[in-house]
Amino acid sequence: MRVGVVGAGGIAVPHVRAWQALGAHVVVHSRRPPTAFAERHGTAVAGDLADLLATSDLVDVCSPTDTHEEVVLAAVAARRPVICEKPLARTAHGAQSLVDAARQAGVPLLPAHVVRWFPAYDALRARLSTGDLGVVDHARFTRHVQAPPDDSWFHDVARSGGVVLDLMLHDLDQALWLFGPVREVAARSLDPRQRSVRAVLAHESGVTTTVEATWGPPGTPFSTTYAVGGSRGTAAYDTTTDDEATDDEFADADPYLRQARELRDHVLTGAPARVTADDGVAAVALAERVLERLPLLGPAG
Structure with missing residues (x-):
């Protein structure tokens, strides 16, 4: 190919x-x-x-x-x-x-939407699909990474959508994938430059999801977490304490490899893929709803 x-x-x-x-x-x-x-x-x-x-x-x-x-x-x-x-x-x-x-x-x-192929998130969806956690009523996702360089196009909100479309989008997609459409959105910036944003999503399914994304100062280590609570138990993950890495960077668990394989097979044979074009639209639409609830910034906010 x-x-x-x-x-x-x-x-x-x-x-x-x-x-x-x-x-x-x-x-x-x-x-x-x-x-x-x-x-x-x-x-x-x-x-x-x-x-x-x-x-x-x-x-x-x-x-x-x-x-x-x-x-x-x-x-x-x-x-x-x-x-x-x-x-x-x-x-x-x-x-x-x-x-x-x-x-x-x-x-x-x-x-x-590569996070759908990360083993920890894949496992969470499997637990939810089997009802292992019972009736879920709340979930929390966080994602932190060092901010792009100050002269990067990422800081031009008109071009990139800032931290919401660049980083938070991963977990907004997870919220939609796991818990369905969102009825109401609340959001606020945790710093004046909107490099850290928290959103609260009220899903039509009754789940309330809190999503937080941060572009941190130089040296900020990449980290993601989730915590999901249900009537039968909880599920939690934290990259600072749970290690998904393998000795072979391209072992079968590598999410980019799994993503490429599954999407390639869909293109070549029509095999099912866990993400659709409509999912891409829905994630951007939800990100826009978050951005609408934040103060307007200039192009280089």
């Missing part, structure tokens, strides 16, 4: 390595020539997007959020199946337009 990866930033690395682990030939294109990236990761380089589309069986979009619409629409017009890194687009309207275009063209479009 020939996979064309658009973008050569940090998130492109695990995508490229996963495709290579599956035996794919990978070609990369980015607005800045990805020569060093290609040499470091053993990929080919496409001169432009048209060249990448012409030589790829599948397109994996890892470029900045505000470029997703342009790239996905070009891939769909070329009849290439698309996997797009989250968020699917900067706005729910934009995300829906991509889904509509893909459906009209009969082209698969799948958002890369």
Whole structure:
């Protein structure tokens, strides 16, 4: 399989390595020539997007959020199946337009919500599906990471959606996946620059979910947690005390590898995938509801 990866930033690395682990030939294109990236990761380089589309069986979009619409629409017009890194687009309207275009063209479009493939979250869904926890009434998710550099496009809220679309989106998707549609949203910023945000979601199912995401100061270690309470018990996970890592970075438990395999199989054979294009739209729409409840920031908030 020939996979064309658009973008050569940090998130492109695990995508490229996963495709290579599956035996794919990978070609990369980015607005800045990805020569060093290609040499470091053993990929080919496409001169432009048209060249990448012409030589790829599948397109994996890892470029900045505000470029997703342009790239996905070009891939769909070329009849290439698309996997797009989250968020699917900067706005729910934009995300829906991509889904509509893909459906009209009969082209698969799948958002890369990789946390659905992390073993600890996979296990939580399994416990919920079997009723092991009984009737769940509350859940809490947190996610912390070092903030992007101050000069990064991530801090341009108009382009990226800030910490909500970049980081919180993972757990907003989990909340929707695990507990269903959200009736009401409350949110507040935990710091003046909105680099730490907490949202409270009242689900139609009766579950109340609290979601917190933080871009921390330099040196902040990556961490995620969840705690779910039900009538028969609780489930909890904390990366600072529970270690999912394996000696082999690309063991079968690696979430990027599992994601790539499952999405590839869906594209090639129609096998079920645990994420859909509609899931991508729903996550962005929920993120927008969170953002609407926060004070407005300037473009570089």
